[in-house]
Amino acid sequence: MDKIGHLDNVLVKPSPNRLYGRQRGHSLRPRQKKLLDETLPRIRLSLEQIEHLASLFNQKPQQIWFEVGFGGGEHVLxxxxxxxxxxxxxxxxxxxxxxxxxxxxxxxxxxxxxPLPGMLRLWDNDARHMLMALPESVLDRVFLMFPDPWPKARHTKRRFVHPQNVALLARVMKSGGIWQVASDDPVYQGWVQEVMAYQPYFNVSKPQTIRPEEGWVSTRYEAKAMMAGRQPLYWTFVRR
Ligand SMILES: C[S@@+](CC[C@H](N)C(=O)[O-])C[C@H]1O[C@@H](n2cnc3c(N)ncnc32)[C@H](O)[C@@H]1O
Structure with a gap:
């Protein structure tokens, strides 16, 4: 197994502000261009708007949920x-x-x-920037589904589950709020265990090998993992 890396080493380093991973693929097809030019601005969230979070939706939300890295969006929908x-x-x-x-x-x-879903807003940028800007204690639930694993030991700083990001999330989550994490990568799985064992903000219980709830919404990466015979682990962290 690849080395997880030394958490002590990560803890003393500054927050990894740089974004790694692909942001652009091939050049845009005409339909994609229209979606970005005409649809995205109608549903995009801006940093200026977040002071009045509840009024961003077409009805007062009972809760506010946040998803990091939605991929193709199946889970969101x-x-x-x-x-x-x-x-x-x-x-x-x-x-x-x-x-x-x-x-x-x-x-x-x-x-x-x-018409677009009135209860959905998109942040087409690094999730960490939004997490830094949100007011304190506003999120009831956060999803991090099959994050990029960055399995090499020298890439630990690129992993979303990172002491700095755990603290970022803790600030914006309500007490009792739920952070759901899933990963099929054995190195990342060990890493999540290690990072979460040393943080003060969330209650941590053992990860599950079965989906944590009835009617769980699957994602593309979860389906890929299952097809390839990799065993996902599912964590439910509760904000203290
Ligand atoms: C491995 S894919 C998983 C996608 C989806 N959650 C799924 O399970 O099918 C990880 C996604 O997270 C996105 N991502 C990585 N870092 C991010 C960040 N800091 N903010 C927002 N998205 C991010 C990547 O662009 C990528 O689409």
Whole structure:
């Protein structure tokens, strides 16, 4: 197994502000360009708007949830359908992923006009920037589903589960709020255990090998892991 790396070493280093990983794939197809030019601005969240979080949604949300790195957006849409009274902030940096979610929201030719889900707002930038800017204790639930594993020991700083990011999340989550993490990568799994064992903000219970709840909304990466025979682990961390 690859080395997890030394947490002590990570703890003394400054927060990794640089974003690693792909943000752009191939050049944009005409439909993708329309989605980014015409649909995204209608649902995009800006830093200026977040002081009045509750008024960002078309009804007062019973809770506010946040997803880090939504990939193709299947999980976002599944959760919205199941929880219509939740205000959902979904973040992703990869342009193709953002187009994929937008493409599921609006039919071809209606990019500028089709109604959009009133309880969803997109943050098309590094999730950490939004987490730094949000007011304290506003999030009821956070999802980090199958984050990029960065399995090499020298890349530990790139992993989203990182002492600095745990502290960022803790600030914006309500007491009793739930942080759901899933990963199928054995190195990352060991890393999550190690990082979470040494932090003061969340109650940590043993990870599960089965999905933690009835009607769990699957993601593309979870499906890939299952197909390849890799065993995901699921954590439910509760903010103290
Ligand atoms: C391995 S994919 C998993 C996607 C999806 N959650 C799933 O389970 O299918 C990880 C995603 O997180 C995104 N990502 C990585 N770091 C991010 C960050 N700091 N802010 C927002 N998105 C991020 C990547 O662009 C990528 O699409």
């Amino acid at each position: 599944g959760q919205l359908a199941k929880h219509p009274h939740v205000g959902y902030i979904a973040s992703e940096v990869f342009r193709d992923g953002i187009c994929s979610l937008l493409g599921r929201l609006v039919p071809v030719g209606k990019e500028a006009t089709a």
